[in-house]
Amino acid sequence: MDIEKIKNDPRMPKHIGLIIDGNGRWAKKRGLIRSIGHRYGFDNLQDQIEFIQDLGIKNLSIYCFSNENWNRPKDEVDYLMQLFDEMLDKYKKEYMDRDIRINISGNMDDKRIPENVRKKAKEIMELTKHKTGFILNPCINYGGRQEILRAVNEILESGEKDIGITKFERHLYTADMLPLDFIIRTSGECRLSNFLPWQSTYSEFYFPKKHWPAFTKKDIIKALKVFMSRNRRFGAIKG
Ligand code: IPE
Ligand code: IPE
Ligand code: MG
Numbered sequence: 207m208d209i210e211k212i213k214n215d216p217r218m219p220k221h222i223g224l225i226i227d228g229n230g231r232w233a234k235k236r237g238l239i240r241s242i243g244h245r246y247g248f249d250n251l252q253d254q255i256e257f258i259q260d261l262g263i264k265n266l267s268i269y270c271f272s273n274e275n276w277n278r279p280k281d282e283v284d285y286l287m288q289l290f291d292e293m294l295d296k297y298k299k300e301y302m303d304r305d306i307r308i309n310i311s312g313n314m315d316d317k318r319i320p321e322n323v324r325k326k327a328k329e330i331m332e333l334t335k336h337k338t339g340f341i342l343n344p345c346i347n348y349g350g351r352q353e354i355l356r357a358v359n360e361i362l363e364s365g366e367k368d369i370g371i372t373k374f375e376r377h378l379y380t381a382d383m384l385p386l387d388f389i390i391r392t393s394g395e396c397r398l399s400n401f402l403p404w405q406s407t408y409s410e411f412y413f414p415k416k417h418w419p420a421f422t423k424k425d426i427i428k429a430l431k432v433f434m435s436r437n438r439r440f441g442a443i444k445g
Contacts, residue, residue, distance in 0.1 A: 212427060213262050217434040219387035221265035222258060223409065225401055226251060228393025228417030235417075241285040246419035248289050252296065255342060257423050259304065261430075265341045265383045267311070269401045273349030276318065287320050290346060294326040297342075298333070305339030311379035312348035319347060341383055350403035353378060380405055388433045392418045410436050 212218070226247055233243030251268065258266050271286055297308055314327045327346070357377035361369055375381060386405040389398075394415045398406065412429050414421070437445045 209261070209427070212430060215434060218261070218430065219263060219410075219433055221267070221384045221386045221388075222263055223267040223269070223386050223389040223402055223406070224254075225269045225389065225391035225399070226418040227269075227391055227395055229419060231393060232417035232419045240282055243417075243419060244282075244286055244289055248293060250419050250421065251293075254421070254423070254426060256304075257426060259306070259340045261426075263340075265343065267343040267345060267380070267383070267386065267402060267405075269348070269399075270344045271312070271346045271348070272400055273312075273347060273352055274400065287323055290344075291320070291323050291326065293344075294323065294330055298326070298330055301342070302334070305337050307334045307337040307339075307341045309341050309343045309379070309382065311343055311345045311353065313352070314347070316347050343380065343383060345379075345401065348379075348401075350398070350400045354404055375404075378404060388412065388429075390414065390429050392416055392421050408438070408440060410438065 229243035229247035230240040231243070232246070233240050255266060255268075270290065275286070276283065297306075301308070308330045310327050310331055314324050316324075357374060360377045361374070366373065380386075380402070383405075386402060386409045389401070389406055389409045390412045391397075392414055394413060396411075396413045410433055412432055414425060414429065416425060439445075
């Protein structure tokens with residue numbers, strides 16, 4: 207794979223969204239419990255984040271835990287929260303030198319999230335808020351419809367008038383991020399499941415069959431090639 211060539215291609219996306227689906231099925235297929243799938247999934251995430259940054263992509267949103275995922279069994283939710291705790295420690299240790307801003311989308315005041323996770327999430331956002339090289343957006347306790355309602359309520363409270371698209375977007379978690387170009391959802395499911403509905407209005411979609419823990423750098427390159435072969439028209443007439 208010619209990484210240098212891909213890196214310099216002007217058609218590369220600037221903002222990718224990853225719906226890291228299929229951890230549970232990946233584990234089940236191997237006779238393992240679902241949580242082991244999450245462990246492999248989150249280990250894989252680490253590799254892919256760094257790879258994506260090194261490719262020159264500027265923003266990455268990752269669906270880590272949806273508002274609806276609270277409907278899962280308590281032991282699975284507890285395990286995921288423990289993984290987020292570890293993930294935030296890792297980011298703090300390893301990403302400070304990588305010029306990464308961590309911008310978490312989702313309600314970090316929700317008391318269902320363990321206190322240490324809430325605290326670490328806020329701390330890392332504060333610590334990295336001036337970094338400009340890359341924005342990493344882990345969506346944790348996130349729901350797209352909830353995000354839109356939160357923005358509406360903020361606007362109502364502030365009394366702001368004449369809200370257009372640009373002003374409205376200032377109230378989204380992704381206010382400082384670039385337009386979402388490309389969404390990859392692994393495991394073959396073809397839906398958004400409440401992931402960035404506002405931001406994805408003009409995104410390109412790609413639904414590879416592989417489950418997330420098995421998704422490699424080669425698969426990322428393959429996905430990028432698919433993206434670059436698409437004809438994005440934005441309502442106009444092109445190509
Ligand atoms: C997605 O994998 C990861 C999270 C929800 C964190 P799933 O847990 O949804 O895996 P499947 O879809 O059940 O295989
Ligand atoms: C979406 O996956 C959430 C994450 C990947 C974190 P789900 O597995 O929860 O979505 P559904 O239930 O298949 O729609
Ligand atoms: Mg799933």
